[in-house]
Amino acid sequence: MDIYLDKVGNEDREVLYRLLQYSLFEESENDLNEMNAEAIFEYKYFDRYFTDDDRDAYFIRETASNKLLGFAMVNTYMQIYDNGHSIAEYMVIPKYRRNRIGKTVAMELFNRYRGNWEVKPSFNSKKAYLFWEDVVQEYTDNNYDFKNGIFIFTN
Secondary structure (H helix, E strand, O other), X not given: OOEEEEEOOHHHHHHXXXXXXXXXXXXXXXXXXXXXXXXXXXXXXXXXHHOOOOEEEEEEEEOOOOOEEEEEEEEOOOOOOOOOEEEEEEEEOHHHOOOOHHHHHHHHHHHHOOOEEEEOOOOOXXXXXXXXXXXXXXXXXXXXXXXXXXEEEEO
């Protein structure tokens, strides 16, 4: 399946917000996120993806049909390095998982944003940890570190 990254514009912010809700719901099995009284998982920095220069959001789309397959959100919030990029949120719709879409997109993002990287798998999720470990190992040819629950490397 050929895929591409489609930068999310302000006109598609509601679509991204709905996808983000699915992702936060899925992660709620392992993390401490709770829904509010309106059944929404709040995301404090969401609006900043449409106003700040240090945050980007992308839809993952199938090239032939333009079908939406997931999303990725990248920012410059760093916990270990002084500067660089990190994966803030990341989701491939479950139906399309296990066919290298997630790995392909992650590597495209790493290539697009050169420098230091921090990738923190979803809290307490063995599946997320194993996915990111596999991606980072392959991308860096095992030249990475894992500190405080975060994969770190420079490309």
